[in-house]
């Protein structure tokens with residue numbers, strides 16, 4: 754990680770009031786695709802990590818049973834809480850949690866994250882994906898800055914001094930190692946994509962379904 758969790762939190766606290774006005778078209782498209790692929794059932798519990806001002810959490814709340822937003826920036830989550838109140842959404846809550854320590858131990862059906870995991874080093878991303886797998890979701894939808902081709906530091910999606918995007922290959926390997934199968938890859942830009950990971954059925958489950 755090029756900055757500590759606290760440094761990232763301070764940075765986003767400062768950006769929070771203007772954050773929603775500064776997103777790129779690709780960021781918006783990524784959010785749309787994350788929401789579309791997450792597609793929760795009415796009783797589902799969704800955990801959205803790096804929830805920020807709640808773009809994903811608030812969009813999913815009307816279709817889900819409960820949505821838990823986790824972030825390190827109270828300033829960003831205050832914006833999310835205010836939007837939830839304005840929209841009259843009562844099944845969404847926001848609180849402190851990191852990718853590697855989401856601070857949630859209930860049942861989880863779907864995990865989402867949009868434009869946030871690229872703040873972690875590749876090793877930390879691998880650990881985070883393993884932690885998320887341990888939460889037990891059937892689906893994990895990750896939208897983020899990621900490299901389909903060679904990194905281009907001049908593209909507007911990341912700052913090399915603070916961000917650390919991974920290659921799609923590394924993310925795909927991390928998902929597989931954590932027990933997920935990639936079921937969709939959406940390439941929005943050479944450096945922005947959405948990956949949909951579903952829990953890979955275990956041998957026991959496959960055997961049982963054969964009986």
Ligand SMILES: C[S@@+](CC[C@H](N)C(=O)[O-])C[C@H]1O[C@@H](n2cnc3c(N)ncnc32)[C@H](O)[C@@H]1O
Pocket residue numbers: 758761762765784802803804805806807808809823824825826829850851852853866867868869872873
């Ligand atoms: C670019 S914003 C994206 C917010 C939102 N998901 C969206 O699509 O608009 C990234 C968010 O990730 C959060 N973040 C950064 N590092 C994090 C970490 N290690 N764990 C949890 N959240 C983190 C930041 O505080 C920030 O709110």
